[in-house]
Amino acid sequence: MFRPQIKVIDCTIRDGGLMNKSNFSFDTVKNVYKASCAAGIDIVEIGYRNSKKMFSVDEYGPWRFCDEENLMRIVDGNKSETTKIAIMQDAHKAIAEDILPKEKSVVDVIRVATYVKDVDKAIRLANNATDKGYEATINIMSISVALERELDEALQQIEEETKISACYVVDSFGALYSEDIDFYIDKYKKYLKSKEVGIHCHNHQQLGFANTIAGIIRGANYLDGTLYGLGRAAGNCPLELLISFLKNPKFDIRPLLDVISKDIMPLTREIYWGYSIPYMITGILNRHPDVAIKLAESKNEKEKLAFLKFYEGLTEVEVED
Amino acid sequence: MFRPQIKVIDCTIRDGGLMNKSNFSFDTVKNVYKASCAAGIDIVEIGYRNSKKMFSVDEYGPWRFCDEENLMRIVDGNKSETTKIAIMQDAHKAIAEDILPKEKSVVDVIRVATYVKDVDKAIRLANNATDKGYEATINIMSISVALERELDEALQQIEEETKISACYVVDSFGALYSEDIDFYIDKYKKYLKSKEVGIHCHNHQQLGFANTIAGIIRGANYLDGTLYGLGRAAGNCPLELLISFLKNPKFDIRPLLDVISKDIMPLTREIYWGYSIPYMITGILNRHPDVAIKLAESKNEKEKLAFLKFYEGLTEVEVED
Numbered sequence: 001m002f003r004p005q006i007k008v009i010d011c012t013i014r015d016g017g018l019m020n021k022s023n024f025s026f027d028t029v030k031n032v033y034k035a036s037c038a039a040g041i042d043i044v045e046i047g048y049r050n051s052k053k054m055f056s057v058d059e060y061g062p063w064r065f066c067d068e069e070n071l072m073r074i075v076d077g078n079k080s081e082t083t084k085i086a087i088m089q090d091a092h093k094a095i096a097e098d099i100l101p102k103e104k105s106v107v108d109v110i111r112v113a114t115y116v117k118d119v120d121k122a123i124r125l126a127n128n129a130t131d132k133g134y135e136a137t138i139n140i141m142s143i144s145v146a147l148e149r150e151l152d153e154a155l156q157q158i159e160e161e162t163k164i165s166a167c168y169v170v171d172s173f174g175a176l177y178s179e180d181i182d183f184y185i186d187k188y189k190k191y192l193k194s195k196e197v198g199i200h201c202h203n204h205q206q207l208g209f210a211n212t213i214a215g216i217i218r219g220a221n222y223l224d225g226t227l228y229g230l231g232r233a234a235g236n237c238p239l240e241l242l243i244s245f246l247k248n249p250k251f252d253i254r255p256l257l258d259v260i261s262k263d264i265m266p267l268t269r270e271i272y273w274g275y276s277i278p279y280m281i282t283g284i285l286n287r288h289p290d291v292a293i294k295l296a297e298s299k300n301e302k303e304k305l306a307f308l309k310f311y312e313g314l315t316e317v318e319v320e321d
Numbered sequence: 322m323f324r325p326q327i328k329v330i331d332c333t334i335r336d337g338g339l340m341n342k343s344n345f346s347f348d349t350v351k352n353v354y355k356a357s358c359a360a361g362i363d364i365v366e367i368g369y370r371n372s373k374k375m376f377s378v379d380e381y382g383p384w385r386f387c388d389e390e391n392l393m394r395i396v397d398g399n400k401s402e403t404t405k406i407a408i409m410q411d412a413h414k415a416i417a418e419d420i421l422p423k424e425k426s427v428v429d430v431i432r433v434a435t436y437v438k439d440v441d442k443a444i445r446l447a448n449n450a451t452d453k454g455y456e457a458t459i460n461i462m463s464i465s466v467a468l469e470r471e472l473d474e475a476l477q478q479i480e481e482e483t484k485i486s487a488c489y490v491v492d493s494f495g496a497l498y499s500e501d502i503d504f505y506i507d508k509y510k511k512y513l514k515s516k517e518v519g520i521h522c523h524n525h526q527q528l529g530f531a532n533t534i535a536g537i538i539r540g541a542n543y544l545d546g547t548l549y550g551l552g553r554a555a556g557n558c559p560l561e562l563l564i565s566f567l568k569n570p571k572f573d574i575r576p577l578l579d580v581i582s583k584d585i586m587p588l589t590r591e592i593y594w595g596y597s598i599p600y601m602i603t604g605i606l607n608r609h610p611d612v613a614i615k616l617a618e619s620k621n622e623k624e625k626l627a628f629l630k631f632y633e634g635l636t637e638v639e640v641e642d
Contacts, residue, residue, distance in 0.1 A: 177566065178499075178534065203527070205562055210531025213499065228598070240598070241526055244605040245498065257628040260598055265626055275596075277549070277561070277581055284565040305586055307578040 002247035005196070005221045007042040007166075010239055012264075013063055014045040014088055015224075015231035019271045022047055023061030028263050030074050032227065035259035037080040039243060040250040043109055045086040046071060050093045071106045084108035084135070091115070091122035102133025109135045113170070116146040119154040123161050130163040137222065139168035139200060143184060144175040144286050155191035166196035166222040171211065174204025174234055174279070175286040178214040185218035198222030201237045203229055204283025206275055208237035213245065227256060228264045230271070233289035234279040272296055277307045285314055323568035326517070326542045328363040328487075331560055333585075334384055335366040335409055336545075336552035340592045343368055344382030349584050351395050353548065356580035358401040360564060361571040364430055366407040367392060371414045392427045405429035405456070412436070412443035423454030430456045434491070437467040440475040444482050451484040458543065460489035460521060464505060465496040465607050476512035487517040487543040492532065495525025495555055495600070496607040499535040506539035519543030522558045524550055525604025527596055529558035534566065548577060549585045551592070554610035555600040593617055598628045606635055 012032050013024055029046060036044045047063030055064050062070045066087045075085070085107050089099075091114035099110060110129035114122035122138050129136040138158055140146065158167055169184045176184075181199070188197045199215035199222070201208040212223055225239035240260065243251045278292035291314065298304050333353050334345055350367060357365045368384030376385050383391045387408045396406070406428050410420075412435035420431060431450035435443035443459050450457040459479055461467065479488055490505045497505075502520070509518045520536035520543070522529040533544055546560035561581065564572045599613035612635065619625050 178531070205565075206524070206527055206530045206559065209527045210499070210534075213531075238527065238601075241601065241605075244601075254629055254632065257598065257602075257632055261626050261628045277578065280559075280562065280565075281578075284562075305582050307582045308575055311575065311578050 007222050009043040009224045010036040010041045011045045011224050012226040017063050018232040021060045022063035031263045035255040037083040038255035039252050043084045043086050049087045051095050054093045091118040096128035111137045113139045116150045116154050126162050136164045137166045139170050141170045142172045166198040168198035170200040174202035174283040181211050181214040196221045200224040203234040204279045209241045212237040228260050235273040281311050328543050330364040330545045331357040331362045332366045332545050333547040335368050338384050339553040342381045343384035352584045356576040358404040359576035364405045364407050370408045372416050375414045412439040417449035432458045434460045437471045437475050447483050457485045458487045460491050462491045463493045480513050487519040489519035491521045495523035495604040502532050502535040517542045521545040524555040525600045530562045533558040549581050556594040602632050
């Protein structure tokens with residue numbers, strides 16, 4: 001038995017782009033889009049539409065900006081009728097004017113990522129999107145460090161001031177346990193009477209998939225995943241696991257297995273995502289993984305493996321060395 | 322707040338030994354034992370005591386047999402007063418006579434692994450152990466393919482005919498979801514009024530840790546984990562995650578981080594455990610991972626990456642190639 005309201009979103013290129021400055025080849029992006037369409041995924045998020053005033057086009061690849069002509073090259077005249085295209089705008093790094101009227105764009109859904117403190121910016125961008133004819137969502141990042149009073153107020157505002165379809169619990173630090181997921185989904189549902197609740201998990205404690213299931217059980221209907229978990233730091237809920245768990249017969253795992261073979265596995269040689277002890281440490285300490293990403297990029301092999309020192313550095317225990 | 326009845330078992334060397342024929346160096350085993358003691362782990366399972374008539378001593382390393390003199394070398398005159406030592410006997414591959422009277426052994430706990438069909442053999446070995454003065458457990462493997470009528474009867478027998486301390490749900494195929502864990506734990510508790518329930522999870526669907534948490538919530542008090550998840554195929558519930566989740570202040574994660582750095586990470590160059598698409602496929606199909614292990618050991622790099630072909634082969638869909 002399945003819940004027809006459930007929507008699955010493939011964020012491979014968007015979240016994975018945080019690990020390679022959104023520098024995927026056109027072929028990779030095209031193959032991921034085609035595979036997601038063939039697999040029956042509801043929405044494919046191809047990248048960010050962030051401001052070129054804030055990100056250098058020399059430093060960042062095309063999927064940090066998702067210019068319409070680049071998206072057109074991905075769709076290649078064969079836009080799926082059932083799989084929507086999404087792009088993300090960061091509330092504090094994007095501008096409303098970069099969004100065309102819907103009829104001039106290949107995009108269907110604008111997802112606005114925000115910290116709780118930036119919720120007013122997020123609401124402005126979300127309203128810009130819905131006013132221009134798009135579906136929109138608001139994705140509240142780093143939820144595990146949000147102050148509860150501010151979160152409550154933000155959710156109330158989102159309910160009253162927007163026409164978004166869904167608002168997300170985003171566990172950026174991979175710090176939440178299933179009981180926390182229950183807590184946040186319940187809170188969202190209490191405030192967001194007219195919206196769906198979404199869930200976007202990271203895998204620092206190997207709970208990305210499990211917490212997504214916990215979210216489903218608690219009532220989340222917008223579910224994010226990425227191919228082979230490709231995403232920031234320890235990565236995300238693996239899309240292939242999510243699809244095999246869901247019972248809706250419209251989903252077909254085979255195109256996902258195929259694109260993982262051909263397009264994602266080669267990336268494992270140049271992008272290092274997935275569970276590791278430093279990522280796990282930032283997860284259990286409820287911290288941003290940036291310090292662990294920096295360690296992973298270090299050329300000092302001995303330092304990279306000094307897990308206890310890394311842990312003690314973050315917990316400020318005196319280290320004897 | 323913590324549940325004092327919870328016991329944590331480190332199975333690194335025992336379950337990891339399924340990936341290298343139990344060929345760990347004495348130093349590695351000694352360091353794992355010492356780290357587990359320092360971390361406050363309740364029981365360390367050092368290996369199997371299986372029959373030398375069924376396993377060749379030329380082919381398998383010392384931890385497939387755990388001769389007393391080898392265990393003494395690990396303990397090295399410093400046996401922990403709080404961390405017990407366990408060994409495992411396979412119901413169909415071990416003999417009762419290989420177990421000495423308790424007072425002549427450094428071992429505290431005999432864990433008997435069995436399939437449901439071999440439960441009478443397991444009961445005989447478990448009773449042999451408790452009669453000789455040991456604590457014993459029975460670990461029912463491959464639970465996800467056990468026939469329910471046979472499982473019910475086995476649990477009834479175990480309750481009535483043994484003096485074991487705990488009986489385990491063992492998800493050998495990594496096939497269970499949290500709702501399945503709930504189902505099995507409830508069933509075990511219904512039959513096993515005088516025993517504790519244990520849980521031993523595999524990570525084929527990245528649910529090893531999450532399902533262990535699900536087990537805890539449902540009442541399991543014997544919890545298995547391994548360092549960095551080292552174990553058969555996709556591996557196990559990572560011990561470092563489990564310890565960081567549990568609230569009992571007696572646990573200290575730091576010795577575990579240190580031994581992972583120094584002794585487990587070097588093993589990643591020669592033993593290939595952890596999440597992969599072939600292991601995930603056997604997990605979602607509720608199959609033994611042997612076919613995926615065989616694929617992982619193949620020297621044909623192209624074949625190893627042909628995930629769709631592997632999936633279709635197992636699901637008997639006609640493959641055009």
